[in-house]
Amino acid sequence: MDFGAITKHSVLHAKPSGLLFQYGTAGFRMKAEHLDHIMFRMGLLAVLRSKQTKSTIGVMVTASHNPEEDNGVKLVDPLGEMLAPSWEEYATCLANAEEEDMQRVLIDISEKEAVDLQQDAFVVIGRDTRPSSEKLSQSVIDGVTVLGGQFHDYGLLTTPQLHYMVCCRNTSGLYGMATIEGYYQKLSKAFVELTKQASRSGDEFRSLKVDCANGIGALKLKEMEHYLSQGLSVQLFNDGTKGKLNHLCGADFVKSHQKPPQGMEIKSNERCCSFDGDADRIVYYYCDADGHFHLIDGDKIATLISSFLKELLVEIGENLNVGVVQTAYANGNSTRYLEEVMKVPVYCTKTGVKHLHHKAQEFDIGVYFEANGHGTALFSKAVEDKVKQLAGELEDKKGKAAKILRNIIDLFNQVADRKVISTTDAERQAVTPPGLQEAINDLVKKYRLSRAFVRPSGTEDVIRVYAEADSQESADSLAHEVSLAVFQLAGGIGERPQP
Ligand code: G16
Numbered sequence: 495m496d497f498g499a500i501t502k503h504s505v506l507h508a509k510p511s512g513l514l515f516q517y518g519t520a521g522f523r524m525k526a527e528h529l530d531h532i533m534f535r536m537g538l539l540a541v542l543r544s545k546q547t548k549s550t551i552g553v554m555v556t557a558s559h560n561p562e563e564d565n566g567v568k569l570v571d572p573l574g575e576m577l578a579p580s581w582e583e584y585a586t587c588l589a590n591a592e593e594e595d596m597q598r599v600l601i602d603i604s605e606k607e608a609v610d611l612q613q614d615a616f617v618v619i620g621r622d623t624r625p626s627s628e629k630l631s632q633s634v635i636d637g638v639t640v641l642g643g644q645f646h647d648y649g650l651l652t653t654p655q656l657h658y659m660v661c662c663r664n665t666s667g668l669y670g671m672a673t674i675e676g677y678y679q680k681l682s683k684a685f686v687e688l689t690k691q692a693s694r695s696g697d698e699f700r701s702l703k704v705d706c707a708n709g710i711g712a713l714k715l716k717e718m719e720h721y722l723s724q725g726l727s728v729q730l731f732n733d734g735t736k737g738k739l740n741h742l743c744g745a746d747f748v749k750s751h752q753k754p755p756q757g758m759e760i761k762s763n764e765r766c767c768s769f770d771g772d773a774d775r776i777v778y779y780y781c782d783a784d785g786h787f788h789l790i791d792g793d794k795i796a797t798l799i800s801s802f803l804k805e806l807l808v809e810i811g812e813n814l815n816v817g818v819v820q821t822a823y824a825n826g827n828s829t830r831y832l833e834e835v836m837k838v839p840v841y842c843t844k845t846g847v848k849h850l851h852h853k854a855q856e857f858d859i860g861v862y863f864e865a866n867g868h869g870t871a872l873f874s875k876a877v878e879d880k881v882k883q884l885a886g887e888l889e890d891k892k893g894k895a896a897k898i899l900r901n902i903i904d905l906f907n908q909v910a911d912r913k914v915i916s917t918t919d920a921e922r923q924a925v926t927p928p929g930l931q932e933a934i935n936d937l938v939k940k941y942r943l944s945r946a947f948v949r950p951s952g953t954e955d956v957i958r959v960y961a962e963a964d965s966q967e968s969a970d971s972l973a974h975e976v977s978l979a980v981f982q983l984a985g986g987i988g989e990r991p992q993p
Contacts, residue, residue, distance in 0.1 A: 495604075495611060495641065497597050500538070503640045504596055507534035507633055515589040517582040519846040519952025521568030522589065523557050526626035529565050533630045535588045536567050537617070537637020538600065543581060544615035544643060546607050547572050551615075552660040554653050555631045556622040556710075556772040559746040559866075560953060562739040565626045567634070568653075574661035574909020576848035615643035618659050620651030622710045622772045623734060648674070652710050652773035657909040669909075674717070682721035684904035689725035691898050701727045703766040705755040707744030708734040711773035731758040744768055745775040745867045749791055754779065768867075775867035792863035793828035796820065799871055800838050800861045803902070809895035810884060814877060819853045819862035821845045822922045822947050823960055842920040846952065871906050878903055921949045933979040941968045946976045957984065 509531040515522060522532050536553060544551040552570030560566070569577040569585070577585070584603045591599045604611060617638045621627040631647065638645045648659060655677055662672035670680040689700065706712035712733035719728055732743040732755060740746065743755035745768040754760050755768055760781045767778045778790035790798075800818050807814055818832050818840045832838045843849040847868050854860025854872045863869030873881070881903060884896040916926045924931045930948070938944050944963040951958050957980055961973035970993065977991035 495600060499640050500596065500600070501593070503636055504531075504534065504593060507531045507636065509589075509591075509593065515586065517577075517585040517589070520558065520576075521554075521566050522585075523560055523564060523566035523953045525563060526557075526565035526624065526630065529567070529626075529630055530633050532589045533567055533633035534637040535591075535596075536569060536585065537634040537639075537643075538641050539581070539585055539588055539603075539637075540569055540617045540634070541615040541638055541641040541643035542600070542603055542607070542609050543569065543571075543577075544617055545611065545613040546609045548613060549616075550660055550663040551617050552656050553617055553619045553631075553634050554651075554656045554772070555620070555627045555634065556653060557624065558622075558653070558772045558774065558953070559740055559744065559770040562624055562741070565624055565630055566953075567630070570657055570660045572660065572664045574657035575851060576846075579848075615641070616663075617643050617645045618648060618656065618663065619645060620648045620653070620656035620659070622652075623650060623713065624739065624771075650710055650713060652714050654774050654909075655714065661909040678718050678721045681905060682718065682725075684901045685722060686725040688898065688901045688905060691894065691901070697727075698763075698765075700725065701729070701765065703729045703731060703758060703760070703764060705731045705743050705748070705758055705766070705768040706733050706773075707747075707755075707769050707771050708732045708737045708739045708741070709744070709769065709771040709773065711769035714773065731755070740771045745770040745777045748779060749777050749789065749866050752789055753787055754781075770867070777867040792865045792867045792869055793820065793824050795867070796861050796863035796869060797828055797832060797836070799863075800832065801836060803859055803861070803871065803899075804836065804838070806895045806899050806902075810888065810892050810899070812880070812884075814858040816859045816861070817841060817854070817857040819843060819850045819860060821850065821864050822920055822949070823865040825865065825962055826943070826945055842922070844921050845949065871902075873903050873906075917947075917949050922947050924948055927983050927985075930979060930983045933983060934976055937972060937975045937979065940975075941972050944968065944972055946972055948976060948980055957986075 507530050510528050513528060515532060540551045540553050549572035554568050557564040557566035571577050588599055619631050619634055621631045635645060658677050659672045661669045670676050704715060712730055715728060715730060748755055748768045760766055762781055762783045765780055767776055769776055779788060781787050796818050800816060803816060816838055818838050820840060820842055829840050832840045841853050843853050850862035854862040858874050858877045860872045881896060881899050885900040888896050917923060918925050934946055938946050941963040946961040948957055948959050959973055959977050961969050961976055963969040963972050974993045980986060981991055
């Protein structure tokens, strides 16, 4: 390592004093103005990780669902999955190191992880549409080059697209071509074939209104639209031409407010969906003939996907081990339905795609979704090979089901996806501050069919409160009471929570 060069560049990306940085649920997230040194240092770290794994590593510059003024960065590991937990710790350590300690921290990481510094390194970079993203991704590139790494800057990309590029590069193109064109071709081919195999094919099933959260999803869907034209006609809303990113629109807004985004007129039974700021979440919705809004969130998507997969497996005659992974936010009824009616085992992990993804890899077919719309289905290599073989061999109904399943495998982009309060039991129980969990338990007892929990967010400086009960009024009231308990027992600041 050329420490002279590292120091010379590092001072150009000075660390602001008095702030603590943490690699959270999905990387570093905060106001964009505090992130320059983190970007430079994540460029350095990506090179070390690339040398250690002898693979291409991804760096995505985005703050996803957070407001436009924020930004963030996440590293993507060799098969497109989230960065390994031990490296998250190195990322935190490097982000907080004082200038004079940088050399020691870099040597420490290299020694602990037996990084061969002579090894070549390659890093791919993508960014969302935030005004701050271009400059910040330049700082990542500075970090990569000063450590002698090679890079490819894809420029504007959605997060799933960057994950795809990393996976393609590390499988020598086996997963697909590592170009934007390759991404559109692979996914649209599988999708268009699936729509041809679908039993219902009227125009009403082929049109979709898409709320793009005023983000990158709009640009990329416009590029992809004509590849899909034989199977789907999309109408874009909140495409970034006037509104602000994630403001009054996008998946997070629709899920948490349980209403359509601003700027989208919905007629009865029209099919609609919303992305988030980096297009790695999706929720669907429609209004019925009486004007009632219906949300198909991650819980429902997981249920629909796993029921469909089970039907296909029965048709093919294969008995595979299908599991569903959720988080504490999953509505209790969805868990009950999956376990009791669908007879599918359900597991609960901590919030964060990385935790769900990890668990889902234990099954032949693992379906995972966070209620907020992050998720996918994972198929083991053995299942993938078997399905491809059966699709070639079987005929009639069985053959048709196997071919549908083969296209589904190609369609799912499977790449391997506040501190006062601490939690346990997949974040369903608060351990500290003392008395908080007992207070929540007492409040929950006051309502029928109720659950509630609290946890510190890993992407925003807030405590999240979740509540469910037998009616909307009860759920709202329980949420408010739990918020008040948090405010009192965890030393809340600012205004008291309002009902
Ligand atoms: C990120 C993570 C998700 C998580 C969400 C909220 O989403 O990728 O797994 O559910 O943050 O996390 P928290 O409640 O810890 O703030 P995104 O879309 O912002 O990347």
